[in-house]
Amino acid sequence: MFSALKLSLQRKPSYQAIQANVLSGLTVGVIALPLSMALAIASGVPPQHGLYTAIVAGIVIALTGGSRVNISGPTAAFVVILLPIVQQFGLGGLLVSGFMAGFILIFMGIGKLGKLIEIVPYPVIVGFTAGIGVVIATFQIKDFLGLSIESLDGNYLDKLSALFYALPSIDWKEALIGVLTMAVLLVWPRFRSRIPAHLVALFVGSLFVWGLGFYISDFSVATIGSRFSFDINGLTGNGIPSVLPTFDWPWNLPGTDGTAIGISFELVRLLLPSAITIAILGSLESLLCAVVADGMSGKKHNPNDELIGQGIGNIIAPLFGGIPATAAIARTAANIKLGGSLPLSSVIHSVFIVVSILLLAPLLSYIPMASMAALLLIVAWNMSEAKHFVRTIKVAPRDDVLVLILCFLLTVLFDMTVAVAVGIGLAAMLFIRRSISLSQVSMVEVDHAKYDLPNSIVVYDINGPLFFGSAQKALTTIAAVRSDLRVVILDMSDVTLLDMSAIVVMESIVADLQNKNIGLVIGNLSPQMILKLKRAGIRKQSGKLFFSRTLDHSFEAARKML
Incomplete structure (x- = not known):
């Protein structure tokens, strides 16, 4: 535990290194700010809980984990498993699940399971990440097109059917803002500007909504401010509260009926499968991120310490309203490219979000939901790794292609836990068959x-x-x-x-x-x-x-x- 922090302090970083990490942290904070809100919304909770996750988990995991460059917070991979928990148990149930998952992650680290990522076959990883990308993209169609759907319940095919039958209810205003935001997200990277594309896209989308409101009297779209409200210690309002996260036991937060979910053995029993799923996905995502980061930075992480750090972060984050967190590959890659080499950059990224909540919360409430949906569609596309998916189908042996497609379909039609379990089981059986042929x-x-x-x-x-x-x-x-x-x-x-x-x-x-x-x-x-x-x-x-x-x-x- 604390191996990344200890190693960083032992090497006595120079002033130039500290300066580079501060600048990197500020830039990653700009990237993480809208993403954290968007991923919280996609998970079915108010956007401030994504910000609280980035603040608390970003600091705690960086200081207690085993990677010096990982940036932790809410990630797209969690969306497909968090949303069903929220729909069934509410915000309180989600936070209790994350709290329980934290202890499981710590036990995994103590049990020296840090090499877990090495036993998961590549086709399994590509299959379930592509499946998660498809599911996330499907969930965003409603807000992107402004469809009139009361709720997206049921299995994936039920959701797809509901979206299809709601297509005649497209709201041209929502669709216009969604398409405009998407266009900026796709075009802006070609200018090779250091300003993140999604920041520019959300600003342009919000600016167009504000400007068109002057010229078209009835022009209005759903925004974070119109969709979400808060009531915190007597402070009420719409959008994102301009207050920092405060301590509260996760079981004191509301369930689906609006009352405190409480804590009981029966609740723990019901939430245990979800907690195990969160822990497994969190460990895979964080260790995969650390391996990628090692290749980019030339540094080495401690996998068992990283699991323990992720566990501590996921225990503390729910105490301050944070949803489950893990290392984010995109934010970590940006951190390394910008010169991040110390846990300091993750701490600075969290501090930036704190300052943003205090100063920019009223402005963030004007961001259109269609723009957030467009952002998540791009996130889903990047996560799906379509190039790797197609390449695996073209060049991999037939058995690996079977595992890939099966994991993809199971993730989309059922859930990631089933996909990974069946995928690893099938891959193991195929490995045994190949080994038999070697004898x-x-x-x-x-x-x-x-x-x-x-x-x-x-x-x-x-x-x-x-x-x-x-x-x-x-x-x-x-x-x-x-x-x-x-x-x-x-x-x-x-x-x-x-x-x-x-x-x-x-x-x-x-x-x-x-x-x-x-x-x-x-x-x-x-x-x-x-x-x-x-x-x-x-x-x-x-x-x-x-x-x-x-x-x-x-x-x-x-x-x-x-």
């Missing part, structure tokens, strides 16, 4: 005259790992011996693995050959594996079973058996 048992053509061996001696060469998947194949091959054989030699110099299933198979081979009065010589097996067999009771027996060191030694033992 070969074949009869060796031996020059019997050269080695002075009778034809009643046969040699089998066993290659590759012997485990529960491949051991049975070996038994089937060796069991089919001729009736005139007297000795079987197994050349096991290329056997790299021997598990319990293989040991049981070896026991069966020994028993079967002895019943047929056929001797067995096990040759060239490593000492560690011989020890495993001896522990299982497969030991040297005069005239029946012998362990040899070389092939010549095996031939000599076989002659003695005859």
Whole structure:
């Protein structure tokens, strides 16, 4: 824990490094400000909770985690799992889920599961991220086009059907602002300006709404101010409150009925699957981000400390109204490109958001919802990694393409947890199948005259790992011996693995050959594996079973058996 902070302090950063990190933090803060609001809205909660997440989690995780450059906060990956929680349990249920997920992340870090990202196959990651991008984009169509839909409930196909039947209700004013914002988001990067495209796009969208309101009397669109309201300690208003996050237990916040959700064993039981899902996705996202950051910055992160830091951040953030957080790849990449090299840049980015809440909250309330939807559509497109998706389909083996498409469809039609679980399970089965194909048992053509061996001696060469998947194949091959054989030699110099299933198979081979009065010589097996067999009771027996060191030694033992 605190490894990133300790390492940064030990190296005594220079004044130039501190200056670069301050400037980087300010720029990343500009990027994170509208994104945090947009992702909170997409998750089904008021926008200030996204800002509170960026403030609290951004500081806590940077100081306690294992990466010096990660920027943490609300991310698009969480949207598809947070929105259903909000719809079923309300804001209070979401914050309790995040609170529980924090403890799970800490246990994962203590349990040294920081290498978790390495066991998730690439097609699984691309499949579920592309699926998440599609789901997020689908959710934004309503606000982007101003469709008249009371609620988007049910499964994905139900939502898609509701959007389709609502298309005749398109509001041209909302669609105009959405398209305009989208155009700026797509065109502005071509100017290679240092001002973030989404900041310019939201400003242009808000400015057009304000300007067109003067010329068209009935021109009005939904904004953050018209969509959201707040009541905090007697302070009421619309949009985003100009107050800093305050401490409160997450179970004191409202559920779907508007009253405090409370805390009980039954609530914990109901929210535990959601908390586990948040923890798994948070760990994958943060560790993947850290690996990408290492490649860009040339630094090394501590994966277990990063999980612990993410856990601490997700425990503390809900106490101040923050939703689940994890490291954000886009913001982290921007931080590195701008010179960020210390946890200081993440702290500065959070401080910038604090200042923005205090000074700019009234102005932020004028941002149109159609503009926020356009921003999230771009986020969804970037997250989907369409190029990687198409490239994998073109060049990957057929089995990997199957895993990719299955994970994608399961994420869209069901949820990410099912997609990752099924994807990893299928990938594991395909890996086992491939490993089985690597294990070969074949009869060796031996020059019997050269080695002075009778034809009643046969040699089998066993290659590759012997485990529960491949051991049975070996038994089937060796069991089919001729009736005139007297000795079987197994050349096991290329056997790299021997598990319990293989040991049981070896026991069966020994028993079967002895019943047929056929001797067995096990040759060239490593000492560690011989020890495993001896522990299982497969030991040297005069005239029946012998362990040899070389092939010549095996031939000599076989002659003695005859």
